[in-house]
Amino acid sequence: MSEPLSSMSPPSVHHLAVVVRDLERAEAFYAGVLGLPVVRRWEDQAGAPRSVWLGLGSGCFLAVERAAASGPTRADEAPGWHCVALGIAPAEREAWRRRLAAAGVRIERESPYSMYARDPEGNLVALSHYPHAEEHAG
Template sequence: MPDVNTRPEAAPQGTGAGMLPSRLHHNAYVVKDQRATQHFYEGVLGIPLVATWTETDELLGAERVYCHTFYGLADGSALAFFQFADPGDQALFEPRFRPSPFIHVALKVDDATQQAMIRRLADNAWDHLVIDHGYCVSLYATDPDGLQLEFTRDHPDTARIEAERLAGAHADLDRWLSGDHRSNNTFRES
């Protein structure tokens, strides 16, 4: 993705103008079975469990008992997962969205990491899909609770591609919203 700090309109007005979050801290999701989640993320994908918090908190008018796990990424961020001890709390907080390939978490990987993940998924007979988008190659897999994951390897000339997309980002959005839905992906092979 382009460095959004280079766009003048990206800088908010007021104190701290130009400051953006430094990185994702964690993305959280409710799961039905922490053990199945651990097997998938740590055992299949090789993403290590780096923290487990077992807690009780007063949340939304009731005491909630839960387990919160974190699987660490190379930049220090994490994928995090909650499981509740009470089945009523579990039902109350579990995700309620229609499964869709357009609702997903995308993580950047290098070629060696992507190839290792493909092998590990295949070795575990885990369904997965690889799509070459032209500007990146994406590996897709779904975790035991239906969370769609994308592991993205950038094109070798990503700096040029990002500069081109940044230069036309607003015009391309305006064109598409006005009804001209032609593809602008000149990097994908036909």
């Protein structure tokens, strides 16, 4: 018999994982451009880089995994996970915009609370400050 849900805590995010063709390029984006700290690196049995874990705060991490083979990519309109949304401070939105532009990363679209760009593999990444409006210096 299973445990009653009322006696358990709801699950929290432990980690997110993205599979990429070019691990080095993906790490340059997530660690270099976005500034996520490298928590751990993994190698395959031959000693080649297989994965890099990047800290997301609160004990959560992003596992960037090297793809074993080339394959299809998921279209934005297809069912499945849509994007990774990373939290930013509302007052830092314009600084993030400049940082992405300096790295050659194009903002694809925006909402009042989020900016959407793509990682080097084409995965959608949002920088979001929802539910807080952008703070303007006055």
